[in-house]
Amino acid sequence: MAENDEIETARRALGRRLAQLRMAAGHTQHSLARLIQYGRSSVANTETGHQYPDRAFWSRCDAVLHTGGLLVGEYDRVAELRWRRRSSLKQEPNGTHLPAVVFQATAPVPDSDGGSALWEREEAIAARRLVLKSSTDDDARLAYLEHEVCQAITDNERLIPAVLMARMRPLRAYVDELMAGRQHPPQRARLYVAAAHLSGLLGALALDLGAFAVAHAYAAEAFDLADAAQRPDVQAWARATQSLVAFYAGEYHDALAFAQDGLRRAGNSPHRLRLTINGQARALARLGDRYGVDSAVDRAFTLVAEQPSDAQVSESLTFGPYCHARTAANAATAYLAIGHKTEVTDYLAVAIAAFDKAGLAGPQALSRLDLATAQLHAGEPEQAAALAMEALALTADQRYESVHQRARRFLATAQPFAHQPRLRQLAELLAERAQIGTTGRSVLPSPS
Incomplete structure (x- = not known):
C-alpha cells in the first residue's frame, strides 16, 4: 500500500472511531457538535472521511466523550505518518533515491528556500509567540464577560425581567463570537463557565416572563456548558436552575430529579443549600411527601447554621449559599403545599422583614x-x-x-x-x- 493511501486509510479509520465512540456515549451528531462548539456537518463529514479537522477538534471530542485522549493520540499518529511521508519526498526528487547522509558536527546545509532542514523558520516561531501574547486580550474579554454576568446576577429581581433580558441578549451573541475563536485551555474553561452562568440567568429570566420552552432550553444549555467545562460546582448550579424551571412548569418529578442530581455533583459547594430547600423540599411538597419535606428542611437549616452569619439577602441565582431569609421563605412554601401550618408564620415573618429591607x-x-x-x-x-x-x-x-x-x-x-x-x-x-x-x-x- 502506498504511504499516501496509508494516511488516507488512517484518517478514515479515525472518523469511524469517532462515530463509534459518539454512539456508545449516547450522542447524536447534533448533540456532540453542540457540546464541542462545531457545526453538525463538521462532525458528519469527519465521521465519513470527507473532512479532517485540526487537533483542537479531536481534543474537544476526547473531553466530551471521556476517552482519555484516545482520539488525539490517533490524530497525532496520523500527523506523524504524514510528516514522515513529506520528509521522505524531500529526500526523493524526481523519484531518485539519494544516498544516505552521514550527519556531522557541522552547520546543516540550507535547503532550496534558504531555510534549514533541522529547524523551523523564525517567522513560524514568531507567529506562535504572537498567539501566546494575544492571551492578554482574551483575559480582558473574559474579565469583562465575567463581570457583566456577575452584575446581572446581582441585578436580577432588582430590574424588570424584560429589561434585564434585553441587556443580556447581546452578551450571549458576544459569547458566541468568543467561542468561535481560539483560547488557551484555562481561558476556554473560563469562557464555558461564564457562558453557563449567562445561559442559566437567561433561563431564569425567560421563566419570569412565562416563556417555559425557552427557559427549559436555556437552562439545559447552561448544564451542557458546565458539563463541557468539567466543573461539578457549575453543573450543580445549573441543575438548581433546571429544577427551578421544571418546578414552575409543573414538572415536579423533573424538578426533584434535577435537584437530586445537582446534590450528587455539588460535593461541599455552597449550592447544596439552594438545591435542598429550593429544589428538593418544594418539589417533594408538590408530590405529597411530608417526611421528605421535613428531612430536606432540617438539612437546609443545618447548612444555614454551618455558614458564616450574614444579614444580607443572597441573590436568587447566587453562586454562594442561600441566606437564612430565602431558606425560611422556601421552607414556608413547601410546608404550605402539604398543609403543615406549624412555624410557617414565623418563617415568613423572617423572610418578609429581610426582603422588605432589601427592596x-x-x-x-x-x-x-x-x-x-x-x-x-x-x-x-x-x-x-x-x-x-x-x-x-x-x-x-x-x-x-x-x-x-x-x-x-x-x-x-x-x-x-x-x-x-x-x-x-x-x-x-x-x-x-x-x-x-x-x-x-x-x-x-x-x-x-
Whole structure:
C-alpha cells in the first residue's frame, strides 16, 4: 500500500472511531457538535472521511466523550505518518533515491528556500509567540464577560425581567463570537463557565416572563456548558436552575430529579443549600411527601447554621449559599403545599422583614402571598385579601410568572370565601394583568 493511501486509510479509520465512540456515549451528531462548539456537518463529514479537522477538534471530542485522549493520540499518529511521508519526498526528487547522509558536527546545509532542514523558520516561531501574547486580550474579554454576568446576577429581581433580558441578549451573541475563536485551555474553561452562568440567568429570566420552552432550553444549555467545562460546582448550579424551571412548569418529578442530581455533583459547594430547600423540599411538597419535606428542611437549616452569619439577602441565582431569609421563605412554601401550618408564620415573618429591607419586589410579593394563604387557613379572609392585593401592587410594573402562579393558587384556596368583595377584586385584577381571555372573567366563580 502506498504511504499516501496509508494516511488516507488512517484518517478514515479515525472518523469511524469517532462515530463509534459518539454512539456508545449516547450522542447524536447534533448533540456532540453542540457540546464541542462545531457545526453538525463538521462532525458528519469527519465521521465519513470527507473532512479532517485540526487537533483542537479531536481534543474537544476526547473531553466530551471521556476517552482519555484516545482520539488525539490517533490524530497525532496520523500527523506523524504524514510528516514522515513529506520528509521522505524531500529526500526523493524526481523519484531518485539519494544516498544516505552521514550527519556531522557541522552547520546543516540550507535547503532550496534558504531555510534549514533541522529547524523551523523564525517567522513560524514568531507567529506562535504572537498567539501566546494575544492571551492578554482574551483575559480582558473574559474579565469583562465575567463581570457583566456577575452584575446581572446581582441585578436580577432588582430590574424588570424584560429589561434585564434585553441587556443580556447581546452578551450571549458576544459569547458566541468568543467561542468561535481560539483560547488557551484555562481561558476556554473560563469562557464555558461564564457562558453557563449567562445561559442559566437567561433561563431564569425567560421563566419570569412565562416563556417555559425557552427557559427549559436555556437552562439545559447552561448544564451542557458546565458539563463541557468539567466543573461539578457549575453543573450543580445549573441543575438548581433546571429544577427551578421544571418546578414552575409543573414538572415536579423533573424538578426533584434535577435537584437530586445537582446534590450528587455539588460535593461541599455552597449550592447544596439552594438545591435542598429550593429544589428538593418544594418539589417533594408538590408530590405529597411530608417526611421528605421535613428531612430536606432540617438539612437546609443545618447548612444555614454551618455558614458564616450574614444579614444580607443572597441573590436568587447566587453562586454562594442561600441566606437564612430565602431558606425560611422556601421552607414556608413547601410546608404550605402539604398543609403543615406549624412555624410557617414565623418563617415568613423572617423572610418578609429581610426582603422588605432589601427592596426585592418579587420575593416580597411571593412571601406575602404565602402569608395570605396561611391566613386563609386560619379563617382570616379579609386580612388575607389585603396582603394578596399588596403583593400584586408590589409587582404592578413587572412580570413574574412565579407571582402569578402563587396568586392563582391563593385564589384557588380562597374558593370558600368567594363572596368576599376584596377577593373578587383581587381575582379581577389578576385576570386583567395575566390577560386571561378577552371577556375579563374572574378567576373565582360568581357566588350562588
